[in-house]
Amino acid sequence: MTSSATLHRRRSASRRWRRALPFVAPFLVLFVVVYLIPTVYAIAQSLFATKRSGLGLGAADVQFVGIGNYLRAFQDPGFLASLWRVLFIGVIQVPVMLALALLFALLLDAAVSTGKRFFRLAYFVPYGLPGVIAALVWSFLYAPTLSPVVQAFHAIGIDISFVTDAALPFSIANILTWAWTGYNMILLYAALQAIPPEVMEAAALDGCSGWRAALRIKVPLIRPAMLLSLVFSIIGTSQLYNEPVTMKTIAPNLPSDYTPIMAAMKWLSSNDFNYAATLSVIVGAIVCVLSVFVFRASAKRVDA
Template identity: 50%
Template structure:
């Protein structure tokens, strides 16, 4: 009887996991495997280069080109710097908003939840276009107001462009992360808060000593999502690129891969960049999870 029950449970689990497994293989395993295969070849032309190219085996040659490319190294540095600043700021704002909405003193909670989440409903490209009207001199009311006050505001310079991009990403994704954290807060038993209030704890102490520690799994989840999103930075700088010379076509690793594939027709080099980014995403996400689990143990 026990073996039959275990077999039935295994079949049920297999049926429930089958759709996810199919989608995972179709949209994740197969594309990365194909990119890995393409990254092992290169196009070679003979003679004067006028004839059709031949596909030859390159081994790890494309990966050597990736790590020797100064544009790739510079793009990685910008992306890492972007994530080190933007991710903590965004998650800190999301946590603060979630705690405020979970407070009993808040009024019109449904309205503010919708208002905070609304920027996420706007596609990232559209959000970048909207914010560009506040960045471009001549049409930006912020730049115009600064000029009248004697302050030179340049949101598109080489020194400020990364912060301008971070502002767009933070505006777009804070509400999404806030909703995840707020949902996790709603799952915490209210009896814990009532018991703490009986013991004389203030709302601030309840938030610091009870709510935030219990939000660790949700914070870890949003942290992993944010790390992955930072490594995939593409849409916002692509929209702002025609408006400033501070953004090149290789400003981020994803932009470099896009330029190699569709600008230079070097699909094998682009595939190598994609594989390196996929491995880096896995390593950083796994490392962040290990550090989070070690801190909670």
């Protein structure tokens, strides 16, 4: 009897898989072609290096170097500096952006809010602009000779610059916050809309309303959406490229390897494909580790 029941369950599971396969197959194909194969190829390329005989004028010879490129990367001051810059920008920008997104989402979800459609669109419009366009707009506002903000400060005797080495991380963080707050706000607002009305009605009957209800009831209930926004923000910050590249036109002091992706592109343009692949693999590994850490930390907090 037990064997028959087990066989029946296996057949049922097999039928479910066959029915689901046509729906899952397009995603699996795209995942393998767009993500898995390039990742495996990059890892394979990172284990090789192109050597040239003589003074570098001889024929190219691709040699297996194992972890040699990885050792080189962690001894590369330019790449290490780019990692620290992105980490610094992320530590500044991500908490501020998520806090603003949560605040706007709570304001839109409040029962007494008016003009919800207008403000929802107004908050989301910056995300609708391509990243390069947003960077160009802010570059105009940052440019020392063109910025009306800089000229206004000069008019009252204050010398200010948004493109010094010390100011660049904050200037870039401001662009990211302006561009991505609306996107994260929509995610959190959608999660707030999914909260059953009965929950908030019961809270109101118990005397919990307003900001007290928002912080003690709504925020805990949308923690999964907040976690998803946090992971997306970590991934997005690690891929920082458009904003600093665009700002090079107004900030000549911005190095070509300002971020890890820019460093990889620099070596790619120098035809050192293997080292560029190595830097890409390292960035991907760091993002995976941070994402797993965030999920594990959140799971432990829930269990506690």
